[in-house]
Amino acid sequence: KNEVEQSPQNLTAQEGEFITINCSYSVGISALHWLQQHPGGGIVSLFMLSSGKKKHGRLIATINIQEKHSSLHITASHPRDSAVYICAVRSGQGAQKLVFGQGTRLTINP
Amino acid sequence: DAGITQSPRYKITETGRQVTLMCHQTWSHSYMFWYRQDLGHGLRLIYYSAAADITDKGEVPDGYVVSRSKTENFPLTLESATRSQTSVYFCASASGRGSTFQETQYFGPGTRLLVL
Numbered sequence: 001k002n003e004v005e006q007s008p009q010n011l012t013a014q015e016g017e018f019i020t021i022n023c024s025y026s027v028g029i030s031a032l033h034w035l036q037q038h039p040g041g042g043i044v045s046l047f048m049l050s051s052g053k054k055k056h057g058r059l060i061a062t063i064n065i066q067e068k069h070s071s072l073h074i075t076a077s078h079p080r081d082s083a084v085y086i087c088a089v090r091s092g093q094g095a096q097k098l099v100f101g102q103g104t105r106l107t108i109n110p
Numbered sequence: 111d112a113g114i115t116q117s118p119r120y121k122i123t124e125t126g127r128q129v130t131l132m133c134h135q136t137w138s139h140s141y142m143f144w145y146r147q148d149l150g151h152g153l154r155l156i157y158y159s160a161a162a163d164i165t166d167k168g169e170v171p172d173g174y175v176v177s178r179s180k181t182e183n184f185p186l187t188l189e190s191a192t193r194s195q196t197s198v199y200f201c202a203s204a205s206g207r208g209s210t211f212q213e214t215q216y217f218g219p220g221t222r223l224l225v226l
Binding site: 033035041043048088098100101102 | 150151154168169200216219
C-alpha cells in the first residue's frame with residue numbers, strides 16, 4: 001500500500017462545478033503539500049499545510065491530522081484548472097524528503 | 111534568467127552511454143532535489159542536497175551520481191544509461207533553515223530522457 005493515496009485518479013467535470021480531490025496518508029507527517037502539474041509538464045506548488053485550512057483564490061486546501069486526510073477543493077471550476085493535482089507529505093520533523101501520491105488528473109469541460 | 115532551469119529539455123541517448131542532466135537555480139537555495147516521474151509511480155526522489163558538497167540518496171538512487179560543488183548547480187549523471195532510466199526528470203530547490211528545508215519546493219521545467 002502506498003504511503004500516500006489520492007482519489008479519484010481521474011475526474012471529469014463541467015465548467016462551474018465544485019471539485020474535491022482527496023488525499024489520505026498512512027504515516028505521521030509534519031507537512032502536506034498540494035502541487036499542480038500543467039498539461040505542458042510544469043509543476044507548481046499550491047499549498048503547504050500542517051493544520052487547518054488555507055485558501056488562495058478559488059482553491060481551498062484542508063487537512064485533518066487525526067484522520068490523516070486532506071482535501072483540495074476548487075470552486076467555480078474553469079477549463080484552465082485542467083491539470084494533474086499531486087499530494088505530497090513530509091514525514092516527521094527534520095525529514096528531508098517528500099513522498100508523493102500518484103496524482104489526480106482533472107479535466108474541466110466548457 | 112531568474113529561477114530554476116534544466117538542460118537539456120529533451121535528450122535521446124543509447125544504452126550504455128553517460129548522460130548528464132544539468133540544473134541551475136538563481137535563488138541561492140540551500141536545498142536541491144532530483145526526481146523522476148514515471149507513469150504508475152508518480153514523482154520519486156533520486157538524490158537531494160542540503161548544501162554545497164552535501165548530498166544524500168533518495169528513494170531510487172541506483173545508476174545515478176550527483177555532485178554539488180556550487181550552491182547554484184546540481185548536475186545528475188547517469189553513468190551507463192539503461193532503458194529503465196527513460197523518464198521525465200525534475201529538479202527542484204527550496205530554501206533551508208538549520209537542518210530542514212522550508213515549505214515550498216520550486217520545480218524546474220523537466221528533462222525528457224529517452225534511452226534507446
